[in-house]
Amino acid sequence: MILSIEELSIAGRERTIVDNVSLAVREGEFMALVGQSGSGKSLLSQAIGQLLPPNLHAAGRILFEGSNLLERKPKEMRALRGSRISYIFQDYQGAFTPFRSIGAHFNEYQKIHGEKSSTVRRNRAAEALESVGLDPILLRRYPFQLSGGQLQRASIALSLLLSPRLLIADEATTALDSVSAHRVLELLARKQKETGCAILFITHDWRHVRRYANRLSVMQEGRIVESGGKHRILDHPQHEYTRKLIEAAPILGRSLRSGIEEETR
Incomplete structure (x- = not known):
């Protein structure tokens, strides 16, 4: 396992928001974490990178490549974020400072993580943009000079720039059209x-889960209520909450109802 979350709880002063969650992500897989807004999905993702708000506390274990991230010092986590663990957030525009060029962002990102050669930094940035279908000439432009789609692809290129082992996409497509x-x-x-x-793909959109995920976990009110292979859960959900979520998705709901009718004949 590249990531193993064991009995993780996240709490504030008054209540526990994420309660005793265990979750595993295998190397090279596309793992989906599904649930309605407010179920605790994003807080769980933030805990992985020690990005929780200061008024929240995480307890349990988050093992990444065998090391408990909750025991890492802030300086160690800053080195890990971007190099070994990377994020794509819903607000992809927030990844860029308006008054700095796209190239300056890519350059600084690499300098922070120890790349001293300006030539290597420049070439790697150009290759990263090309890999997501963008012209390297965009490195000279500022964020406001790119379209929303270009900026989203640039943020993906930036998140993958240093070949992280784990990419956390937190509602990365919520603000986009289909x-x-x-x-x-x-x-x-x-x-x-x-x-x-x-x-680790965090979403509430079952269409994307069906198309891209290998496995998935379903989260309700801070707890994991069901985990397993994509096809098993989509075809035969065991938990009532999972069933209701699938039934609420138009195409998936019709498929599930048809399956139930076949089984009862």
């Missing part, structure tokens, strides 16, 4: 095959 979301996920799936990284 066509743009499909393009982004196709790009992620292709880059995953090229690099061999594992993806």
Whole structure:
């Protein structure tokens, strides 16, 4: 396992928000974490990188490549984030400072993680943009000069720049229309095959789960209520909450109802 979350709880002063969650992500797989807004999915993803708000505390174990991330010092986590663990957030525009060029972002990202050669940094940035279908000339431009789709692809290129072993995509397609979301996920799936990284894909959209995930876990009110292979859960959900979520998805709901009718004949 590249990532193993064991009995993780996240709590504030008044209540526990994520309660005794265990979750595993295998090397090279596309793992989906599914649930409605407010179920604790994003907080779980933030705990992995020690990105929780200061008023929240995480307890348990988060093992990444055998090391408990909750015991890592902030300096160690800063070195890990971007190099071994990388994020794509819903607000991809937030990855870029408006008054700095795209190239400056790629350059600084590499300098922070120890790349001293300016030539290597420049060439790697150009190759990263080309790998997501963008012209390297965009390195000279500023974020406001790129379209939303270009900026989203640039943020993916930046997140994959240093070949992380784990990519966490937290509602990365929520703000996109269906066509743009499909393009982004196709790009992620292709880059995953090229690099061999594992993806933890956090979403509430079952269409994307059905198309891209290998395995999935379903989260409700801070707890994992069901985990398993994609086909098993989509075809034969065991938990009532999972069944309701699938039934609420138009295409999946029809398929599930048809399956139930076949079984009862």
